[in-house]
Amino acid sequence: MPKVQTSLRLEEKTFxxxxxxxxxxxxxxxxxxxxxxxxxxxxxxxxxxxxxxxYPAITKDEAKKKVERSIRDITxxxxxxxxxxxDDLLSG
Numbered sequence: 101m102p103k104v105q106t107s108l109r110l111e112e113k114t115f116x117x118x119x120x121x122x123x124x125x126x127x128x129x130x131x132x133x134x135x136x137x138x139x140x141x142x143x144x145x146x147x148x149x150x151x152x153x154x155y156p157a158i159t160k161d162e163a164k165k166k167v168e169r170s171i172r173d174i175t176x177x178x179x180x181x182x183x184x185x186x187d188d189l190l191s192g
Contacts, residue, residue: 108133155190163189 122132139147
């Protein structure tokens with residue numbers, strides 16, 4: 101099959117890191133891009149999930165308070181069911 105040449109614009113640091121990782125896997129960057137492209141064709145889309153997470157945004161202080169409260173609950177043995185803990189942690 102004929103080949104086509106293309107060019108990409110990538111962050112330099114990320115490109116070099118990717119090349120090192122790929123080399124340790126025994127392949128070069130071009131081979132990795134060819135594999136990715138073949139997977140896009142095979143999957144008829146991206147070969148991995150692309151989705152938005154619907155987690156509420158909370159500040160670092162809010163998260164810290166929730167974790168501290170959970171630690172207090174564990175320490176005083178009042179405890180909390182894990183589902184309730186994660187529901188509470190992720191609630192806005």
